[in-house]
Amino acid sequence: MRDAPESPPFSSPRVLAVTNQFPNPLYPDWAPFNRQQLAELAKLCPLNLVAPVPWPEMLRARRLSLPPQKDPFPVRWPIFWFTPRMAFSTHGRSLFYSCWPAIRSAAREHHPEVLFATWLYPLGQAALLAARRLNLPMVIKMHGSDLLVHKNKPAILPILRQVLGEAAAVIAVSPNLAQEAETQGADPGKIFLVPNGVDQDLFAPQDREAARKRLGLSGQGPLALFVGRLVPGKGLEMCLEALAALPQARLVVVGNGPLRSDLEAQAQRLNLGQRVIWARAQPHADIPAYLAAADVLVLPSMSEGEPNVILEALSCSRPVVASLVGNIAGMVEHGRQGLLFPAGDQELFVKYLGEALDRSWDPEMLRQSVAGRSWAGGARKILKVLAGAGGNKLNP
Numbered sequence: 001m002r003d004a005p006e007s008p009p010f011s012s013p014r015v016l017a018v019t020n021q022f023p024n025p026l027y028p029d030w031a032p033f034n035r036q037q038l039a040e041l042a043k044l045c046p047l048n049l050v051a052p053v054p055w056p057e058m059l060r061a062r063r064l065s066l067p068p069q070k071d072p073f074p075v076r077w078p079i080f081w082f083t084p085r086m087a088f089s090t091h092g093r094s095l096f097y098s099c100w101p102a103i104r105s106a107a108r109e110h111h112p113e114v115l116f117a118t119w120l121y122p123l124g125q126a127a128l129l130a131a132r133r134l135n136l137p138m139v140i141k142m143h144g145s146d147l148l149v150h151k152n153k154p155a156i157l158p159i160l161r162q163v164l165g166e167a168a169a170v171i172a173v174s175p176n177l178a179q180e181a182e183t184q185g186a187d188p189g190k191i192f193l194v195p196n197g198v199d200q201d202l203f204a205p206q207d208r209e210a211a212r213k214r215l216g217l218s219g220q221g222p223l224a225l226f227v228g229r230l231v232p233g234k235g236l237e238m239c240l241e242a243l244a245a246l247p248q249a250r251l252v253v254v255g256n257g258p259l260r261s262d263l264e265a266q267a268q269r270l271n272l273g274q275r276v277i278w279a280r281a282q283p284h285a286d287i288p289a290y291l292a293a294a295d296v297l298v299l300p301s302m303s304e305g306e307p308n309v310i311l312e313a314l315s316c317s318r319p320v321v322a323s324l325v326g327n328i329a330g331m332v333e334h335g336r337q338g339l340l341f342p343a344g345d346q347e348l349f350v351k352y353l354g355e356a357l358d359r360s361w362d363p364e365m366l367r368q369s370v371a372g373r374s375w376a377g378g379a380r381k382i383l384k385v386l387a388g389a390g391g392n393k394l395n396p
């Protein structure tokens with residue numbers, strides 16, 4: 001594994017990017033981390049993007065297609081056709097056949113030198129098949145659960161290993177993810193570490209009481225915040241159990257997902273009443289206000305890579321109570337930027353959440369802990385990897 005150096009002296013390659021993790025006209029706040037990273041990358045090189053949209057989303061919106069985006073870089077939105085409840089191991093090829101017309105069209109128009117795919121499965125397999133047809137090198141970027149969760153699925157693991165083995169380069173957002181990629185067959189000389197960034201102008205400290213008043217959260221008691229999809233593995237059920245054990249605390253839940261009704265029923269069984277505020281999904285630009293209103297961010301996930309919401313919380317001078325999964329221990333020093341507990345340890349989670357809500361934290365130290373993180377810096381590193389994969393020679 002290597003760090004990709006910044007400010008490389010080379011000519012910028014023409015890049016065709018493919019990802020299933022990107023905001024679209026139906027869900028403009030989906031996967032903001034990729035929007036921010038690709039927007040910075042597009043400032044450094046000619047970039048076209050193909051971003052498939054699953055057909056159930058189109059069906060719910062009663063749409064047959066989405067118009068291509070032109071600015072700040074071209075984006076095509078093919079429909080990802082797949083058969084629900086069929087073997088997940090078929091989704092990579094289904095995604096390829098769904099996207100191929102859009103990828104071929106973008107390649108004819110853009111004349112790319114390298115294919116850049118972000119998300120290992122099913123996107124990585126689809127991108128690998130496309131790269132073979134286009135005779136292009138493929139660079140794959142991993143984010144966390146796309147490897148850490150899917151490696152435990154016997155039908156998927158051989159596909160992950162094939163993608164990692166055939167990629168011209170592999171980008172990991174954290175050291176533990178890079179190590180796992182090597183374990184699964186990636187050439188260590190082709191693995192590059194590019195940590196996620198954070199927009200510190202957007203995610204800046206604000207007055208807590210003013211934010212609470214603006215959001216209608218001025219009630220009694222300390223306030224914890226959960227931000228994320230309401231899906232299995234995120235641990236929100238642990239948050240509700242912890243709230244029942246901390247009668248003075250409140251919890252704001254920012255996010256939507258398939259577990260919403262089950263979680264609301266759990267909150268009702270626990271008699272949490274108005275101490276749980278279901279804020280639903282919010283625009284990314286509004287998350288700083290919720291972080292400002294909160295005393296602490298909670299993230300009791302069972303699996304993560306390098307969750308950006310932690311960087312955003314620290315940038316807003318808010319501590320974190322999170323599980324020891326992925327690279328969270330590399331982002332949060334226990335006792336300084338937050339408190340960390342073994343994943344699934346409900347008793348310790350309750351203890352640490354209570355301590356974090358009662359404790360006075362140093363806001364300047366929290367913000368300074370992520371001062372060196374930026375999407376622009378990450379984009380420069382990614383460009384170096386893409387240029388090397390695309391065969392660009394260093395300028396004298």
